[in-house]
Amino acid sequence: MDAAAFHIEPGLPEPIYRQIAGQVLRMVAAGQCAPGTPLPSVRDMAAVHAVNPMTVSKAYAQLEAQGVLERQRGKGMVVSQQAQGAQTLDQRLAALAPALRDLARQARELDLPADQVAQALQQMMNNERKSG
Amino acid sequence: MDAAAFHIEPGLPEPIYRQIAGQVLRMVAAGQCAPGTPLPSVRDMAAVHAVNPMTVSKAYAQLEAQGVLERQRGKGMVVSQQAQGAQTLDQRLAALAPALRDLARQARELDLPADQVAQALQQMMNNERKSG
Amino acid sequence: MDAAAFHIEPGLPEPIYRQIAGQVLRMVAAGQCAPGTPLPSVRDMAAVHAVNPMTVSKAYAQLEAQGVLERQRGKGMVVSQQAQGAQTLDQRLAALAPALRDLARQARELDLPADQVAQALQQMMNNERKSG
Amino acid sequence: MDAAAFHIEPGLPEPIYRQIAGQVLRMVAAGQCAPGTPLPSVRDMAAVHAVNPMTVSKAYAQLEAQGVLERQRGKGMVVSQQAQGAQTLDQRLAALAPALRDLARQARELDLPADQVAQALQQMMNNERKSG
DNA sequence: GTGGTCTAGACCACC
DNA sequence: GTGGTCTAGACCACA
Numbered sequence: 001m002d003a004a005a006f007h008i009e010p011g012l013p014e015p016i017y018r019q020i021a022g023q024v025l026r027m028v029a030a031g032q033c034a035p036g037t038p039l040p041s042v043r044d045m046a047a048v049h050a051v052n053p054m055t056v057s058k059a060y061a062q063l064e065a066q067g068v069l070e071r072q073r074g075k076g077m078v079v080s081q082q083a084q085g086a087q088t089l090d091q092r093l094a095a096l097a098p099a100l101r102d103l104a105r106q107a108r109e110l111d112l113p114a115d116q117v118a119q120a121l122q123q124m125m126n127n128e129r130k131s132g
Numbered sequence: 133m134d135a136a137a138f139h140i141e142p143g144l145p146e147p148i149y150r151q152i153a154g155q156v157l158r159m160v161a162a163g164q165c166a167p168g169t170p171l172p173s174v175r176d177m178a179a180v181h182a183v184n185p186m187t188v189s190k191a192y193a194q195l196e197a198q199g200v201l202e203r204q205r206g207k208g209m210v211v212s213q214q215a216q217g218a219q220t221l222d223q224r225l226a227a228l229a230p231a232l233r234d235l236a237r238q239a240r241e242l243d244l245p246a247d248q249v250a251q252a253l254q255q256m257m258n259n260e261r262k263s264g
Numbered sequence: 265m266d267a268a269a270f271h272i273e274p275g276l277p278e279p280i281y282r283q284i285a286g287q288v289l290r291m292v293a294a295g296q297c298a299p300g301t302p303l304p305s306v307r308d309m310a311a312v313h314a315v316n317p318m319t320v321s322k323a324y325a326q327l328e329a330q331g332v333l334e335r336q337r338g339k340g341m342v343v344s345q346q347a348q349g350a351q352t353l354d355q356r357l358a359a360l361a362p363a364l365r366d367l368a369r370q371a372r373e374l375d376l377p378a379d380q381v382a383q384a385l386q387q388m389m390n391n392e393r394k395s396g
Numbered sequence: 397m398d399a400a401a402f403h404i405e406p407g408l409p410e411p412i413y414r415q416i417a418g419q420v421l422r423m424v425a426a427g428q429c430a431p432g433t434p435l436p437s438v439r440d441m442a443a444v445h446a447v448n449p450m451t452v453s454k455a456y457a458q459l460e461a462q463g464v465l466e467r468q469r470g471k472g473m474v475v476s477q478q479a480q481g482a483q484t485l486d487q488r489l490a491a492l493a494p495a496l497r498d499l500a501r502q503a504r505e506l507d508l509p510a511d512q513v514a515q516a517l518q519q520m521m522n523n524e525r526k527s528g
Numbered sequence: 529g530t531g532g533t534c535t536a537g538a539c540c541a542c543c
Numbered sequence: 544g545t546g547g548t549c550t551a552g553a554c555c556a557c558a
Contacts, residue, residue: 015556016557016558017557021552051558052558054558055558058558
């Protein structure tokens with residue numbers, strides 16, 4: 001897992017440390033990084049994204065407390081052995097549910113038809129897969 | 133526009149005053165309240181949702197600064213004449229785009245197939261239409 | 265003194281009733297209306313400027329309390345006999361002093377040279393005399 | 397930019413938070429503080445001027461919404477990169493125009509000669525430069 | 529250390 | 544009746 005693989009946007013309402021933690025969480029859940037996979041060092045991550053090292057450290061510490069990461073003395077953080085990676089599709093969909101619910105509420109307030117919104121989302125995901 | 137028509141959830145990461153402002157914004161954009169429509173008084177809104185009047189006032193003040201609301205001195209707030217209400221479907225979809233983009237990114241990180249996510253969203257919107 | 269001679273702008277930070285009272289005060293001080301001169305009726309003033317009659321009434325009441333206006337039963341308000349009209353130029357300049365002080369502070373914060381500001385003000389007054 | 401550089405007067409009709417915002421605006425426009433310049437912390441400003449922190453915060457929030465200030469999370473507010481600082485003399489004069497117009501109207505209602513008023517203003521500005 | 533949010537309550541200004 | 548302003552103080556989130 002390279003530091004450059006992360007996408008961080010300061011100025012977003014979501015705090016930086018949570019952006020980092022969220023991405024790690026989701027990538028682990030998707031099975032994109034097996035137990036034992038090393039994470040970018042705090043120093044690297046901070047340098048690459050021009051962010052305060054304490055911010056990166058906070059994200060890692062939180063993930064460690066959740067049991068998603070493990071600290072290997074002298075080596076840094078790695079994905080925990082007990083991290084439940086490669087979850088089923090349903091489990092991962094469930095993880096997305098709150099965000100979906102919030103979006104659905106906003107769409108309804110905008111009086112948008114369900115199929116149009118779903119279609120727009122699908123297109124956006126396909127485009128991102130190609131470009132991003 | 134009745135105070136009870138608003139849905140406020142404390143404890144959400146999104147601050148209350150922004151929840152209110154967001155809902156007004158979307159309802160105006162959807163054309164659900166034409167220019168001149170009066171808003172619930174600060175005191176009513178605060179009482180109905182068990183919230184501090186200042187919190188409601190903050191939402192209104194922000195919308196006034198954006199030109200969405202107008203203050204009628206001694207009477208209350210109304211939807212501004214120059215507020216761009218009843219926007220086209222495309223405009224409203226565009227207003228939802230940032231939220232869609234964010235969701236798409238999360239879904240991709242969870243390695244979820246686009247059609248599945250879109251389908252889940254559509255179902256959720258249909259269910260909300262019945263219940264909510 | 266005709267109702268149309270007044271210039272009222274809602275939406276200005278200065279409250280409407282004070283705009284009215286201020287104009288009467290200054291016009292009396294300038295000797296533009298002698299003691300006994302009748303003022304526009306509350307009803308007329310309110311109709312002409314699309315303002316709440318209570319707002320006009322409040323301005324008049326305040327001026328009456330200051331001794332600038334008198335209520336003549338059945339006839340309406342007139343400029344008071346004891347109103348000190350036609351003040352000297354120095355007196356009238358003194359009345360303008362607070363506003364001048366505030367403007368001077370703003371100009372200083374904008375780092376504007378005194379002569380330029382004074383010149384701009386003089387031009388603006390001359391132009392207004394022609395047009396307004 | 398030091399907190400002591402600000403001049404706040406409670407009891408003035410202009411609310412305190414607007415006094416602060418106005419001064420920042422004018423100082424930025426005058427180029428007295430370049431983009432990136434840090435502002436006094438909310439707490440400092442509040443303490444120095446014996447004002448509630450929320451009042452200062454309100455001024456800053458409003459300026460941030462206008463794009464004049466930027467929030468550096470965890471650090472404080474700085475003058476925005478996109479803030480249009482160091483405006484030309486004409487631009488700054490234009491910023492003063494509404495205030496000038498209002499003053500001109502009052503002076504005209506007092507039937508004061510333009511040159512006398514302009515002279516009084518110029519003297520006041522020169523005196524302030526010495527003392528203030 | 530920084531700013532943000534919210535509360536409770538007071539007082540004012542306007543219509 | 545309406546909203547606006549300010550205070551005092553608590554608690555949170557971020558870096």
